[in-house]
Amino acid sequence: MTRILIVDDNAQNLYLLESILKPKQFEVIPARNGAEALDLAGKNPPDLIISDILMPVMDGFELLRRWRSDERLKNIPFIVYTATYTDPKDEAFALKLGADRFILKPQKADTLSRIVSETLEESRRKSPVPPQNAPGDEREILRQYNEVLFRKLEKKVQDLENEIVEHRQAEERTKLANRKLSLMTDVTSQDIQNKVFALRGYIALIQKHQQDEESSSGIGKILEIIEAIESIIQRTKEYQQMGLGQLRWIPVDRAIGMQMSLQSRKHSITSRCNLHGLEIYCDPLINRVFYNLINNAIRHGGKTSSISFSFCKEPGRLILICEDDGVGIPLEEKPMIFDRIAGGKGKFGLFFVREFLTLSGMTITETGTPGQGARFEIAIPEGSFRFSGSA
Template sequence: MQSNSMRRDPSAHAARSGAESRWGRIEQGAAESGIWRSFIVLTVLLAGLAATSLYSYLLFHTIAEFVAIAIATGVFIVAWNARTMRENGYLLVAGTGLLFVAGIELVHTLAYDGMGIFAGYDANLPTQLWIASRYLLAGTLLAAPLLLRRNPGPREVFAAFAGVTVLLFLSIFVVPVFPDCYIVGSGLTPFKIWSEYIIAALLALGAVAVYRVRNAFSPRVVAHLLAAVLVLIASELAFTLYISVYGLSNMIGHLLMVLSFGLIYVAFVETGIRQPYALVFTGLKSSEERLRREKNRLAQYLDIAGALFVVIDRGGQVALINRRASEVLGCPADAAVGEPWTERFIPPTERERCRALFTELMQGEIGVNERVRMPVATVDGGERIIAWHNTVLRDGNGAVCGILSSGEDITEQQYAEAALARANAKLNLLSGITRHDILNQITVARAYIEFAGEDNENPGLQTCLERAHAAVGEIQKQIEFSRDYQDMGLKEPAWQRPESLIRESVAELTLPPDLRVLTDLGNFEIYADPMVKKVFYNLIDNAVRHGGEVTEIRFSCEKAGQDLTIACEDDGTGIVDDEKEAIFRETYKRRHSHGLFLVSEILGITGMTIRETGVFGKGARFEITVPNGGWRAEGERE
């Protein structure tokens, strides 16, 4: 519907697009201005931190660590509150990991040499805590892009980081297995130095991983994240050089650390808050764009479809209509939406039936996808006949929320069918009258032939009269066959029960008293021409007439894959192999009428076939194959 309105009013769409573009530029300009302000603040902060080191290195260290802790905590707050809107797992993993990194760094800050909080420990303790936090940080920034598409659960992520953090604290404080990192008087241990190199390598791998999935982020965020990781690597390398925890390289490492966390802040917090349409990664925006594209594509598909599509809500109002439907109704799509379907688009004579149909569909009282012919009223006062297929729509809870109707305009087809039916009726009337007159003349001809033969003793003439009598009888059979053949296909096929048809046929036939007709067909129906009863009638009559001493005729059925096979067997003489196919031809032994040819033709109307598979001398066996979809359990509905 949106696409229709957009096409109808391109100027409005252009104005709206222009306004959106201007707003986007204003919003982007404001975001860039805010980011530049953040960089200025960050620069001033770094300069101030460097200045505090001249007064007190302990003060410098404490402020630097607290800034990093505050940024990490802020990132976690953003990530945790956005967990239900996330398209991937990066923000959740990175934010949660930074929270626990901040926790270890807090203990590291409190344990720093000169703070005097952890009595009995020297400078090795804060250095161990530092290395532990760096390993956790590097692991977080590497794992986050690797888990981007996996969408791990928030509880699982939180529990995993909590478990790792607890193990690190236990290895340092409770079971001191964590290697020494700093020895007073000697400086950094080889473990600490190599750990910094390993951490730098892990950070580099994290940068590569982020770059490989860069399409999941906005370009601004990718740039800030990569810059933050590169600054972190430089920070780690600086921490491999210091001898004293109050040395210059240590200070440079902390300044670079604050800068890297500042870049993370700009990427995760500043950009996310000031420019929400380019959130930390473009998951939400891309989802909206993808949804918009899908809606536009669906609208396009519906518009180019030749069928009519109408969605009617629970209240009976039009919720959606495609271009073809609006063309047939003569009503623009945006004008039709919201209108009561029955009162607005159904002729008065059909409204009660339409309301009843809608109620039954909403209440589930009738099956869906059944073809229903229902006229619609056009805006110009005309009517069109539509063949509808109705489908129930349900909401997330399974409750019925509307009806989707797809229709085909069959107005011209209906007129053509009506005209053809009238023409067929006239032709049938004419052929019926002609057939009646011919049969009357045949009766007269037979009478004269019989009169001529009564008083005539000439053998040659008597033979000619007998042949003439037989020829007239054959003509009568041909005329009677044309009556049966004419009736095939005049009416629509219907679901019929073979068991009932066989019983009716037996009741109409004059059968030998010692003949038994047995049925074992079950309660199923076949979709066949209304004349299908003649199939079973002719099979029984054919067995009696041509099967010899037949005492039993049995009807049974069995499934053959998805098809159904109906078998008719007798205990007569059977049919020789050379004639098993010929018996279904129109030209086969015309003196025996066209019974089996007629059977084959009637079955073929709905795709059924028949063949003879019996053994000559043991009886005939006719197998009728009903294709999948042409049979069903009695009472079953599609």
């Protein structure tokens, strides 16, 4: 059986070559770089070699040069199969080194099989020949080799520069689109707020002249709708700012303390923070996460009187824990608590929390026991947290 040595550092490319050659009754020997190929060929020379060029340890050009300098291997046909070195000068250099064929990836299975068969047949008809490059040509070969590598490096640098330019242009387009969207949102929100303000004025006039119970009930419902609209406007502004803030180290205990201070003015509630100087690297909008967690405990916890924040370390991450002593979350509601619409009622607060944390590379889950209070766990990956004094 004809033995073919295939050389490529990409496992998928090796697999594709094997899947093409084996059905044609070729024995296939894979190698991952030029050095490994030389070692395998030295132990048991193949009937033909197909090699990539761009590989670690030893590339295809150096493999070809050594192949043609080896007395046992020099007459074995060598096919260069590359997707990276595509310049005509690359092909000319490979042929000068002694390649029998220079073909570009990818090739159809039938085409590649035909080329292999033709190369084998041509090799059988050819008389053995000495290496094409005499010792005196080594300096010229090295010069051409360096020229090929420099040309490839130059192209890679140019490609990288083009990618950077395209990336910057895409960033500018995105920034412009965001500015337009932000402006539209601001203008729309302001227009709605102006209309709501005017509407409140008209309602005040109606309340002044209409004192009957039916009118009061209707006006009360209108005011509820107005408050809902104002709440939506505020939420829209919050969501609009998500991911736009400058990342910085946020002292968690200070951020929580500020939010608790705001809430304690309206509600009788105590808090405990055992965080030992914990800091999180994220958008300052994280303050709204703590606000929403505290607000959720107060609004939906029944008779919540205490909220605590603590943490525990796990491999590769830190878990920030928020617990309260309220009624907890019923099992049937747990799957929906982070949805924007849950049970027919708007639940933007926890939806915002989840979305913000996801954009920040963090996750949140609720693990509390119904009847014993809610427990939220925020998973913060390694590198995004530290303790003050350890920076």
